[in-house]
């Protein structure tokens with residue numbers, strides 16, 4: 001009896017890892033760039049040639065990603081969002097790029113992006129139309145999947161506008177099957193739960209089997225209130241959504257807006273720290289051709305990216321709310337822990353937080369080694385459960401730390417002798 005229960009539990013734990021969509025992709029959170037938040041549906045190439053949705057924009061972004069260290073830091077996907085297609089399908093019923101804005105066509109653009117060692121993402125919609133009113137894929141899943149494969153596309157963001165919500169699941173699953181049938185590995189980014197939540201709690205087991213990442217909540221805006229609303233939504237649904245994240249499939253809280261206009265530097269650090277704790281895809285939406293050096297340094301911070309890409313592949317949780325601080329923790333490989341302490345008191349100056357109040361601090365028994373990563377990199381040395389260490393956090397800023405437990409091996413050895 002005991003053995004049966006134990007075996008069942010073991011099977012449950014082991015099958016966890018195999019539930020993800022089996023296309024070999026997104027074993028770590030996706031990193032790249034996506035046009036939407038910064039460039040939206042700007043199709044006016046006559047008056048605004050530098051910022052309109054055109055092949056030129058993605059070619060320039062790809063160039064900068066190679067030249068300015070983005071690719072080397074791990075950012076790999078250059079992603080097109082809505083407003084790329086022509087309003088008409090071609091004579092064979094295939095999607096085609098707007099001929100004025102993409103004179104070379106998408107295949108040429110993919111070749112260009114690949115020649116830089118990067119990957120190209122594209123956008124379509126499960127329903128009758130895209131959110132901006134371009135042709136949707138409903139009734140054309142196999143045609144569109146094959147078109148994307150023929151173009152050598154590497155990622156599909158599949159939106160959920162103009163779709164009867166009761167058909168969402170079927171639609172997303174059918175597109176996943178159509179993509180699989182092409183034989184090309186195409187990373188599949190879904191918005192299924194976002195469009196289902198207003199009606200019922202989505203089935204995250206099914207979503208994880210179908211998609212490589214999935215949007216749950218509203219679009220990110222270039223504002224601190226938007227970042228806070230995403231964090232609040234995530235924390236208040238974490239018991240439902242966090243267990244479904246892991247290698248092959250991730251919750252997607254939407255783009256990084258670091259390097260734009262709406263966030264202070266402290267708030268940019270908060271977005272970077274917490275998106276990393278959430279094991280979120282790191283898809284920047286900003287203008288890499290013109291970005292302030294501090295934002296660039298933050299987005300390319302190798303210590304933060306190492307947490308994001310940690311091989312254990314577990315998403316973190318909000319574990320405490322104390323005195324207008326929020327504590328978020330993400331388990332890392334080798335029994336390490338990442339801790340983010342967000343100061344939500346938006347009045348006054350920097351405030352201190354006593355580190356031993358972090359619930360996961362118990363891994364410091366008997367000892368641990370602490371490294372602070374934000375706001376500055378600092379090795380904080382060896383600590384114990386009784387540590388008196390205080391970290392100072394600016395209003396709307398975040399301190400990010402990693403903690404490595406030190407086993408009692410040496411101590412025990414000393415006692416023996």
Ligand SMILES: *[C@@H]1O[C@H](CO)[C@@H](O)[C@H](O)[C@H]1NC(C)=O
Nearest residue numbers: 022023179180183184185186
């Ligand atoms: C298609 O699905 C099968 C079964 O899940 C999987 O083994 C295969 O790698 C998939 N192919 C692609 C191109 O994703």
Ligand SMILES: *[C@@H]1O[C@H](CO)[C@@H](O)[C@H](O)[C@H]1NC(C)=O
Nearest residue numbers: 202203204205206207208209
């Ligand atoms: C959720 O989806 C899984 C996998 O497709 C299925 O086995 C399960 O029955 C579904 N659960 C519910 C409550 O519908």
Ligand SMILES: *[C@@H]1O[C@H](CO)[C@@H](O)[C@H](O)[C@H]1NC(C)=O
Nearest residue numbers: 369370371379381382404406
């Ligand atoms: C603590 O971590 C830092 C940074 O990784 C490392 O340089 C240092 O040697 C570690 N100290 C101990 C005692 O493990």
